[in-house]
Amino acid sequence: MAAYIRTLTRIATRVSTRSTVTFARQAPAAMVARQYHAFRPTQIASKKKHAAIMDEDDEELEAELRELEREKREQEALERGETLDGSAADGTEDDNNNRFQEQYDILLEKTAPSSPQHELPRHSALLHLASAISTPEQAQSIPQLVQQWRRRELPISVLLSDKLIKAVCKAGSPETALVLLGDRETYALAPGxxxxxxxxxxxxxxxxxxxxxxxxxxxxxxxxxxxxxxxxxxxxxxxxxxxxxxxxxxxxxxxxxxxxxxxxxxxxxxxxxxxxxxxxxxxxxxxxxxxxxxxxxxxxxxxxxxxxxxxxxxxxxxxxxxxxx
The missing domain is CATH 1.20.930 (Transcription Elongation Factor S-II; Chain A)
Structure with missing residues (x-):
């Protein structure tokens, strides 16, 4: 009987003693998901219309805005025939074509239906591509990319719509502009x-x-x-x-x-x-x-x-x- 009581006492003492085992704290799901975010738009219904909103932290939004501002300055510099450092852009026609094709292929791959969600391109990538359009053939390839872009629910703003239409018209292909503007369901542009x-x-x-x-x-x-x-x-x-x-x-x-x-x-x-x-x-x-x-x-x-x-x-x-x- 005494042995039984001593056994119960040892068990009670062991249970009441604070455990030395450290349990790993599980990271919140939002923190894990944020590692793979690609500034994905969240679709919300507002007055029967879908609006794309950002759900990232303020710091990430500020970084995106800074990136947009940088690309805007770069585009303005390209239109003046300069680079961001003020030097003249001396690329040949072949260099410009290669630059467009390289950017185009990357966006086409990243917006493909099989592309993972976290690999979607930045929203400003299409704006940057528009500044590289220089030939009718390049302009005629834009509808396919815009169609994939919209199928992945990436937004196209009024500014981007204007830049795209301006680029294809300047390249000598206003017919491409009609293609993009003539089908709102497929391309969903927002022209002014x-x-x-x-x-x-x-x-x-x-x-x-x-x-x-x-x-x-x-x-x-x-x-x-x-x-x-x-x-x-x-x-x-x-x-x-x-x-x-x-x-x-x-x-x-x-x-x-x-x-x-x-x-x-x-x-x-x-x-x-x-x-x-x-x-x-x-x-x-x-x-x-x-x-x-x-x-x-x-x-x-x-x-x-x-x-x-x-x-x-x-x-x-x-x-x-x-x-x-």
Missing amino acids: QGTMRRVVRSFVKEVAAAPESSESEEGLEKLDGAFKAMALIPYYNLAADDSSVYANLIRGSLIYGSEEGLRRASVTMDEYLLIDGERETPLTRRRAAEVVAAAEQLVKAYEAKGDADKASELNKHVDQWKKSI
């Missing part, structure tokens, strides 16, 4: 009013560069592209009464020439006159000057055709618009 004006102007430049022939199919296709770009403006809930767009369409139609060009210019002007009569705010000096220049060209076309009545009627509106200049 200035972006749409840029596309229309790019097509008008292409009309002017087309072979000089009254029956030029290439010129007519470019002119059709300008009108298609105009038709997309209400698609993005932008101002459909943009005087600059109408002025460029009239100018492009007259550049194309022939009976078809004059017909399109006349119909476009008639439509603009209806819109202008309902305008509540006057045109700015710059917009009024654009409309006046296009209208004066159309007046000359009417006079050359011998249509004095239309020329006289349009001149009345020209005199009114000149008061805003």
Whole structure:
């Protein structure tokens, strides 16, 4: 009996003694996940629209903002033909093509469906790639990348949309801009009013560069592209009464020439006159000057055709618009 009591006493003493075993504290799941984050967007529903938000710590957000600012300065330097240190960029055409292709291949690989979530590229990577577009062939490869980009739920801002459209138009491929803007479900761009004006102007430049022939199919296709770009403006809930767009369409139609060009210019002007009569705010000096220049060209076309009545009627509106200049 005494032995049994001593055994119970030893057991009780052992249990009451503080254990010397140190248990490893488990790291929170958020800390583990943060090691693999790639600034992934979190989709939230707000008024039936999805908005991309960042859920990283303040320090990480500040680092991302600094990176965006650095790349913005680099892009501005590239547009001036310089590097960040102020020296001239002396890369050859082959070097520029290789630089674009290298960046493009990396982004295409990282946004592939099989790519791990933690390897997704920074949101600024596509903006950086846009500054490297220099040929129509490069511009035509952008839709495939943007499609993958959106499938991985990476965001495209108004700024990025404008930079992409500007880059492909500057590279001589406004048709690519129509592809990107014509399918909101696939590419989900967010263009501004200035972006749409840029596309229309790019097509008008292409009309002017087309072979000089009254029956030029290439010129007519470019002119059709300008009108298609105009038709997309209400698609993005932008101002459909943009005087600059109408002025460029009239100018492009007259550049194309022939009976078809004059017909399109006349119909476009008639439509603009209806819109202008309902305008509540006057045109700015710059917009009024654009409309006046296009209208004066159309007046000359009417006079050359011998249509004095239309020329006289349009001149009345020209005199009114000149008061805003």
